[in-house]
Amino acid sequence: MSTIYEAAGGMDVFVRLAEATHQRCLADPLLQHPFSHADNQPDHTDRLAAYWAEALGGPPTYTTTMRGSESHVQRLHAGEADYAVEASPRFVQCVVDSFDEAGVPADPEVRQAIADYVTWAATGPFQAWGRSKDDVPDDLVMPHWDWDGPVPPA
Numbered sequence: 001m002s003t004i005y006e007a008a009g010g011m012d013v014f015v016r017l018a019e020a021t022h023q024r025c026l027a028d029p030l031l032q033h034p035f036s037h038a039d040n041q042p043d044h045t046d047r048l049a050a051y052w053a054e055a056l057g058g059p060p061t062y063t064t065t066m067r068g069s070e071s072h073v074q075r076l077h078a079g080e081a082d083y084a085v086e087a088s089p090r091f092v093q094c095v096v097d098s099f100d101e102a103g104v105p106a107d108p109e110v111r112q113a114i115a116d117y118v119t120w121a122a123t124g125p126f127q128a129w130g131r132s133k134d135d136v137p138d139d140l141v142m143p144h145w146d147w148d149g150p151v152p153p154a
């Protein structure tokens with residue numbers, strides 16, 4: 001059986017999905033604030049795409065070539081407990097609203113799998129470090145997700 005990454009159409013689709021999501025976040029009064037910092041990475045959407053792709057069964061580009069790590073991502077999002085609770089459902093909505101524009105296949109199983117993953121990530125791992133960035137350990141492993149949900153760590 002193919003991975004969610006393959007069924008979604010591969011990296012090009014995730015790059016378009018990250019870009020369309022980013023544009024929707026910038027247009028949202030609540031979400032646009034953290035994305036408007038001058039020191040934000042210019043290649044943010046490529047990194048977000050690579051992260052989603054890797055989590056959903058694609059190549060490990062984010063953690064190898066891009067030298068990203070789960071601890072780095074969680075530190076970027078940590079220390080914002082109240083904001084994260086309020087903003088997460090809107091972030092997820094931005095992703096789902098971007099499916100058509102990004103060319104995610106109309107297959108409801110594929111769309112549901114991506115939506116379920118982003119919802120789970122936004123409300124679980126991405127809210128685990130709400131108190132402080134200092135709480136995030138250095139050795140977090142990126143959670144993976146397949147058709148049955150979270151993949152248990154090896």
Ligand code: HEM
Nearest residue numbers: 034035040041044047048051068073087088091121122126
């Ligand atoms: C309330 C929801 C969220 C907000 C407001 C948010 C905001 C941000 C911001 C401001 C950045 C930094 C952008 C930059 O440096 O240019 C970022 C980076 C990132 N976010 Fe989020 N995010 C949210 C949820 C998520 C979720 C649910 C995921 C994954 C499932 C995710 C994955 C990432 C990744 C992979 C990066 C790039 C990390 C890197 O540069 O190595 N984010 N996010």
